[in-house]
Amino acid sequence: MPSCFDAAQRRPAFLLVLALALCAPAAGAQKGTNGDWPDWRGPARDGLSPETGLPEKWSPAGQNLAWKAPYGGRSAPVVLGDHLYLLTARGKGDTLQERLLCLHTETGKLLWEQRWSVFMSDVPPHRIAWASPAADPQTGNVYVFGVGGMLLGFTREGKKLWERSLTEEFGLITTHGGRTVSPVIEGDLVIVSGISAGWGTQGAGLHRFFAFDKRSGETMWVSSPGGRPYDTTYSAPIVVVVNAVRLLIAGASDGAYHALKVQTGEPVWKYVVSKRGINTGAILIGTNAVLTHSEENMDTSDMGMIAAVDATAKGTLGAQHLRWRVNGFQGGFSSPVSDGKTIYQVDNGANLFAFDAATGKQLWVRNLGTIQKASAVLADGKLYVGTENGKFFILRPRADGCDILDEEQLGTEAAPEAVIGSVAIAHGKVFVVSSEALYAIGKKTSAAPTKMPPAMFGPGAAGGAPAYVQVVPAEVILKPGERVRLRARLINDRGDFVGESKAAWSLEQLGGTVQPDGTYAAPADAKTQGGQVKATVGQLSGTARVRIFAPLPWTDDFQSTAINTLPGPWVNAVNKYAVRELDGGKVLVKLAENQFSLVKRARAFIGPNDWSNYTIEADVRSSTKRRQMGDVGIVAQRYQLVLFGNHEKLELQSWQxxxxxxxxxxxxxxxxxxxxxxxxxxxxxxxxxxxxxKVWPTGEAEPAEWTIERIDPLGHRQGAPGLYGDAIVEVYFDNLKITPNSGKPE
Structure with missing residues (x-):
């Protein structure tokens, strides 16, 4: 059975997926070139490259080394034209930041960089800059998702287009693992996902997918297809066409793979495989989705599996939808790649496996090391892959095994340069990122990239009867008196955009007015509130969620808030905070009933994230049980002041x-x-x-001096106010007050 890359067999499907990935409804010349690698998994997001004539041997000392640059990291690079983009870390201690680098692909010269600071995150310093960038062949823009929940868009020249703080706006939860998904560009959308606990009907902590307009950054849709999350994940999505429907397929933190209509986020199917999060990406072979993981299976005690399921199915998939399944394969970090006949994947122990794509039969296995994260890339009949042991391999797979064409030690065996991300293959070069450096393998000069032809599908809408109304922007924050123009978009049952439509507009749990053209106006004297604007077209309807925040100053003693509710449309507060009675009055409680780690400890954001130069204060208190106390704090502009109960200390932090x-x-x-x-x-x-x-016992005079202070050299210039509680036992808040600072800094 031939197992090398069969270009004649695979190229039509490859080009179809590539053309679909590049199409967009907006007009304009393509900025991408033939041979680009705009996504960390390649043009079709499946780990395949159509390039030929690639190197079989190289040496870090010089053989077939076009250039080397001193930029190491965890993520994989992407290439668009003559620009290579890489997310890395820069600085140390209080100057450590994430940064997006842009280098020239022919020389390795640094063209520009953009930096930003992490805040309000549990991710440790050595795990930042996790995700890979995504480049857009249509506009030339590049997008990146930081470990702290910052999603940013930049032009080819490095100018910031927009940014969204998913932590403050949607309650994205980051953990010490640092696992962060890489963005996916699909048409006019930039899509990311993660565990979030928002406000209102999206208040429960679930794995959610978020789609934003790639040009403006406005929210297009939010989808909540998953169940209870177990841990953060970084599964790489793949976008494929199944039965004429464009599906995004990705693993999630609830232990399931999900398939969504990519233009709307509507769930199509899910397949639950484990009670742990899924980090691997899927691939599609024919109509079979190949799925892997390395955790305990739902129905056996075996750890891990590789399986093929029917991607044309709908709903919750079960055993009847399996084409085949092999238990015990622990491919939990790298993603599979296939030439259509054979599936290749490196397991967690750096063993390269080959499986028959039709039956799942294991064909052979080859050890490459001991620790593995990177996914293999298949190109020119060869597999390119690195290991955490610092070994980089060029392999030629055969029907009964594989030949090692080249094996290089990056760094030394005693101090290896770990390779955690996959390679990028573009314009005749193989780009490898280690923990210490970026290597460009191939000829020093390449043929000039040729411009990509116009997208296969030009401007315009698809046909078919409308089946879904999408209101955009889907999520809005306004000030009193502000307006926003909402649009009703009609989508057919395949998930294709049909066109914008007039609609009958109405308001739900929201003050203000909405005009026939969809222009919503918040009331000029609005109090803080959240609700929906509804668009109805015939028998179909859709909604946009709107929050309005009153200007400062704020004061709240919670007496006017109903018991067991929240004072406003707060993020990351549902089922975590509530107003209750205490000592004859009402207070806000950080609940302690649920000791699940993602619930017990919660930072609620209670205002917009564009505020700056303000002061927050509140009365706080902790109960006690078995001599244990909780932690309680307040948040302003991405800085947090916390009283730790058991440790009996006061701490001022932005990134603990x-x-x-x-x-x-x-x-x-x-x-x-x-x-x-x-x-x-x-x-x-x-x-x-x-x-x-500062802190002092309530009822006593305020101290003249500040108790604790820090000047941040790379300060956060804006951020949402919030409350923090780690409720081993209940902690309480009362007499909340937020005021603008007066005049110049003191």
Missing amino acids: PETARTVSIAYPWKPDTWYHLKLRVENLPDGKVRARG
Whole structure:
């Protein structure tokens, strides 16, 4: 059975997927070129490259090495034209940031970089810059998703287009693992996913998929197809056509693979495989989706599996939808790749497996090392893959095994340069990122890239009867008196855009007015509120979610809030916070009934994320049980002031795992006793930011001096206010107050 890359067999499907990936309804010349690698899994997001004549041997010392640049990292590079993009880290301690690099593919010269700081995240410093960028062949823009939930878009020249803070806006939850998905560009959409706990009907903590307009950054849809999440994940989505429907297929934190209509986020099917999150990406062979993982299976005690399921099915898939399944294969980090006949994947222990694509029969296995994260790329009849042991391999697979054409040690065996991301193959070069460097393997000069032809599908809408109304932007934050123009988009049952339509507009749990053309106006004297604007077209309807935040100052003693509810449309607060009675009055409680880690500890964002130069304060208190106390804090402009109960300390932090960004002092405090926390954040003229906090027993005079202070050299210039609680036992808030700082910084 031949197992090398059969170009004649695979090229038509490859080109069809590539053309579909590049099509977009907006007109304009393509910016991509033939031979680009715009996604970390390649043009079709399946780990395949159509290039030929690629190197079989190279050496870090010089043989077939076009250039080497001193930029290492965890992520994989992407290539668009003569630009290579890579997400890495820069700095150390209080200057450590994520950064997007742009290098020239022919020389390795740094053309530009953009940096941003991590905030309000549990991701440790050594795990930042996890995801790979995604480049858009149509516009030339590039998009990147940071570990702290920042999604950013940049032009080819490095100008920022827009940014969205998914942590503050949607309650994206990041954990110490650092696992972060890479963005996917599909038509006019940029799509990411993760565990989130938003507001209102999206308040429950679930794995969600988010789609944003790639030009404006506005929210196009949010989909919540999953169940209870177990842990954060980084499964690479693939977008494929099945029965004339464009599906996005990806693993999620609920232990399932999900298939969604890519233009709307409507769930089509799911296949639950484990009670742990899924990190591997799927591939499609014919109408079979090949899925893998390395955790315990749902129906056996075996760890891991590789399986093929019927991708044409709908609903919750079961055993009847399996084409074949092999238990015990632990491919939990790398993703599979296939030439259509043979499936190749490296397991967690760096063993390269080959399976028959039709039956799942194991054909052979070859050991490459001991630890593995990177996915193999198949090109020119060869597999290119690195290991965490610092070995980089060029392999030629055969029917009964594979030949090692080249094996290179990056770094030394004692101090290896780990390879965690996959290679990018573009314009005759193979680009490899290790923990220390970026290598360009191939000829020093390549033929000039040729422009990609216009997209196969030009401007215009698809036909078919409407089956779905999509209201965009789907999520909006407004000030009192502001307006937003909403649009009703009709989608057919295949998930294709049919056209925009007039609609009958109405409001649900929301003040203000909406005009016949979809223009919604928030009331000028609006109090903080959240609700929906509904568009009805015939028998179909859709909604956009709107939050309105009153201007500062705010004060709230929670007396007017109903018991067991929230004071407003707060993010990451549903089922975590509630107003309850205490000592004859009402207070806000960080609930302690659910000790699941993603619920017990929660940071609720209670306002918009574009505020700056303000002060937040509140009375706080912790109960006690078995001599245990909770932690309680307040948040302003991406800085947090926390009273730790069991550790009896006061801490000022913006990114706690990076200890250089944290200041703490001892502060013994008593349970069942009220204290007053106050946090002020000020933007300084030189780009720095000063955060200051104080604490004192409620009822006593406010101290003249600040208790704790930090000046951030790379400060956060804006951010949402919030509340923090780690409720081993219940913690309480009262007399919340947020005020703008007066005048110039003190």
